[in-house]
Amino acid sequence: MTVSFGTRLAEAFVSSGRLCVGIDPHSYLLGEWQLADSAAGVRDFGLRVVEAAHGRAAIIKPQVAFYERHGSAGYAALEDVLAAARAAGLLVIADVKRGDVGTSVEAYGEAWLTPGSPLESDAMTISAFQGVGSIRAPHELALAGGKGLFVLAATSNPEAALLQRAVVDTGQSVAASIVGDVHDWNTSETTAGPSGLGSTGVVIGATVGLADYGITAGALSTTPILAPGFGHQGALVSDATTLFGAASGNVIVSASRSILAAGPSGIADAVETQSREIAEAFA
Numbered sequence: 697m698t699v700s701f702g703t704r705l706a707e708a709f710v711s712s713g714r715l716c717v718g719i720d721p722h723s724y725l726l727g728e729w730q731l732a733d734s735a736a737g738v739r740d741f742g743l744r745v746v747e748a749a750h751g752r753a754a755i756i757k758p759q760v761a762f763y764e765r766h767g768s769a770g771y772a773a774l775e776d777v778l779a780a781a782r783a784a785g786l787l788v789i790a791d792v793k794r795g796d797v798g799t800s801v802e803a804y805g806e807a808w809l810t811p812g813s814p815l816e817s818d819a820m821t822i823s824a825f826q827g828v829g830s831i832r833a834p835h836e837l838a839l840a841g842g843k844g845l846f847v848l849a850a851t852s853n854p855e856a857a858l859l860q861r862a863v864v865d866t867g868q869s870v871a872a873s874i875v876g877d878v879h880d881w882n883t884s885e886t887t888a889g890p891s892g893l894g895s896t897g898v899v900i901g902a903t904v905g906l907a908d909y910g911i912t913a914g915a916l917s918t919t920p921i922l923a924p925g926f927g928h929q930g931a932l933v934s935d936a937t938t939l940f941g942a943a944s945g946n947v948i949v950s951a952s953r954s955i956l957a958a959g960p961s962g963i964a965d966a967v968e969t970q971s972r973e974i975a976e977a978f979a
């Protein structure tokens with residue numbers, strides 16, 4: 697029987713905590729890590745992050761853009777990183793933010809969520825700004841394969857607020873409307889399992905206030921929340937439960953540069969310290 701992504705995520709929270717280590721091999725970080733800004737460099741970088749996360753964190757989130765920069769060799773490097781993460785038992789959220797008309801976005805879903813595909817991940821970030829109906833095919837594919845989606849709702853970058861707080865016909869903000877549709881999916885899913893956590897998540901930056909977008913904790917009750925914005929973008933782990941209130945139990949704390957800045961010799965300690973800080977903040 698296929699175990700749903702929501703159930704696997706809930707189990708990972710219990711066994712390994714809620715930290716998601718971002719793999720973002722920025723050019724300047726590659727330099728600091730004494731790696732070349734090349735496909736080989738991003739491969740080594742990713743593999744070292746996987747090694748540091750193994751046994752210290754639940755989830756990794758490769759930012760695919762930094763691999764795509766290196767063309768087909770970059771994708772081959774990413775495939776190696778994904779394989780290493782799978783072998784280490786880490787949950788992988790591919791940060792790809794794909795979106796298009798439904799027939800095209802279906803192919804993106806197949807690329808990242810099909811069991812056995814070279815880019816197989818446990819979940820992918822996806823854009824529903826072409827309509828939540830446009831991502832129905834990857835949603836169904838995800839459910840069938842025990843995979844997940846994280847739908848962009850209220851992103852962490854400040855310039856997004858103008859669009860994502862805009863009000864749609866229902867009287868809700870764009871972000872709240874997406875959160876509501878995802879909630880409907882999660883509450884009607886038959887595969888949610890005993891954890892009660894659905895397999896379709898949303899992206900809500902830790903830098904935003906839910907109330908500013910008209911998002912209620914109730915609308916997030918069964919929805920995993922991928923929350924970037926901690927560390928380098930300014931959000932504090934110690935504020936997380938205040939930010940997300942009653943929905944805090946569903947939050948994945950995502951941080952990239954603030955951990956990666958520790959360098960290859962310090963990253964394992966940085967992951968451990970961050971995991972401990974999160975466990976204390978969410979206790």
Ligand SMILES: O=c1ccn([C@@H]2O[C@H](COP(=O)(O)O)[C@@H](O)[C@H]2O)c(=O)[nH]1
Pocket residue numbers: 718720759791850851852853899900901924925926927928929950951952953954
């Ligand atoms: O709203 C969003 C959605 C995705 N991201 C991504 O998360 C990381 C954040 O990196 P930091 O170094 O921790 O700032 C990066 O890959 C973004 O593309 C986001 O920041 N906000």
